Amino acid sequence: MNLKSIVRFEHEKLIFNLKNEDEKKLHDALENYYGNYSPFFKLIKNGVQFNEYVGVLQIGRTKIEILPKADKNGEEKWRGLLIDMIRTVWGFNVKSTGSSTLKLKSNSILDLYFELFINELELIFHRGLIKKYSQTDVNLQSLKGSLQFSKHISKNCTHQERFYVKYSHYDKDHLIHQILFKALNLINQINTTNSLKSKIGTLLLDFPEVSNIKISETVFSKINYDRKNIHYKTALEIAKLVLLNYHPDLSKGKNNVLALMFDMNSLWEQFIFMTLHKKMKTHQITSQVTKYFWKPTEGSLSKMRPDLILKNRITQETIVLDTKWKNLNGRNPSPEDLRQMYVYHKYYDATKTALVYPGEEHFIKRGNYFNTEIKAEISLKECSIVHVKTVDEIGFWQDEIVEQIKSFLR
Incomplete structure (x- = not known):
């Protein structure tokens, strides 16, 4: 096993040879991380099994990359798709000035973030540090x-x-620069990409002297953006992601952990939303619209929240979509998912509903619920299954997704 770079797909296992000293150290570090922080895997005999979270765990100098997988394609394709999905929907605007010059193609998500951060800092220095x-x-x-x-x-x-x-x-010694310097120092410590080392070194030399601060969630809440500092936003969002997900190994100091992990269910939902919102102008697209549906005599109300609601701008017809990151492999959706979509019909007055899955091929399986009054008859309440085939190039994939949803609506 190459302990410098390990690749696994979601839900796969990683087994260690505990007689090998280096593998045992990595195993122990993962076990220690599992015991102290929210886990992205479960412990099994002599190893770990990953769940629906994907991304990168860097432990000391070892990178463990966990990739999504919804078809038979290999790691190169899925690494590229995952990076492009994150660039499309994650917490910063990837179309900012610096992201167009990214040179790293398919090393890892971690390298993408590090290079984007460094490029953003270079642009900030070129523009001039604010006082x-x-x-x-x-x-x-x-x-x-x-x-x-x-x-x-x-x-x-x-x-x-x-x-x-x-x-x-x-x-120049203020909170924004203090955060960025802290992040730059951390990236300097954990970066393993040779092409970034000289850039990081130059930035460290050019950085003004700033005070050392302790990082917490509340530190970032103190930043107020205005026209003078808005160009810092991308760099600060990456700094936040890196600094808040870094867990130092206080006992030994060698197996520090940086976890940049993403729930694929959430990422798939956001990716579909961003795609339809950008490219499907015939409908108003909203996400996470909450409605209450049950009130107890005491305690909190129960609520429902479909992933996406599409409203036709002319007819005002409502369509509800729920996204599911799994490959059905020819099976039907779970009864629980189908019941949930039936409830959405009633509470959101939907004309149609659909469950959207990744798949091997583009495929739409149409279906209708039975009539509750006349049991032998089929009602007009439709719940279809929309399978979306993955495509290598992210722009083409988004176009294909839109065409599949339009085919379902016709």
Whole structure:
């Protein structure tokens, strides 16, 4: 087993030879990570089994890449599709100025994020780092700004030559740069791609001196974007993703873990939504529209939330879609999924409903529910199964998805 780069597909197992010292260390690191953080896999004898999460786990210098798989195609195709899906729907705008110059083609998702971050930083430096006003409380030997009287008394009763003051300064040492420098330092430590090392080194040398801060979710909530700093947004979103998903190995210090993992069910839903929203102008596309359907005498209400609702802009007809990341392999959907779609018919006044799956071929299986009043008759309530074949090029794939949905609607 090549411990520098390991590739598995979702739901596959990774078995270690525990007599091999390096493999045992990696096994123990995964076991320790499983015990301390939300897992993306389950422990099995001498190894782990991955679930519906895909992406990259980097443990020390070893990358474990977990790819999606909905057909018989191999890792090269699925790595490319996964990267393109993430570029289409994930938390930053991949059409920002820097992303068009990405050179890495199919190394890993981690390399994609690192290169995009570095490119964004280079563009920020080229444009010029912004300065901001910030306030500092400090003990000085000269009076500067406003004297903080209570702290001055408590700290300087034996140091009458000092003044505890608060003053404003206008410089590059502010929260945005502190976050970016923290992320750049972390990427410098864990990057294994030679082509990025010199760029990272140059950026570290050019970076102004900034204060060291502790990173948490609340730190990022303090950032307010305006016309002066909006061009920092992509870099800050990648910094957030990297910094908040980094878990240092406090006991040994060698098997630090960076986990950039994505729930394929959620990614598939968002990808279908973004595709239809962009390319299907005949309908208004909305996602996650919640309705309540049950109220207990005590406690919270129960609610339902289909993945996607399509409303025809002319006729106002409503169509409900639920996306499912699984290959049915010729089987019918589960009874639970079919019952759920039946309820959507009633509560969303839908003309049609459909379950959207990836598949080996484009295929639509139409179906109708039985009439609840006359049991032998078929009702007009339709629930179809839409299979979408994967296509190598993401733009063509999106066009094919739109055509499949249009075929279902006809």
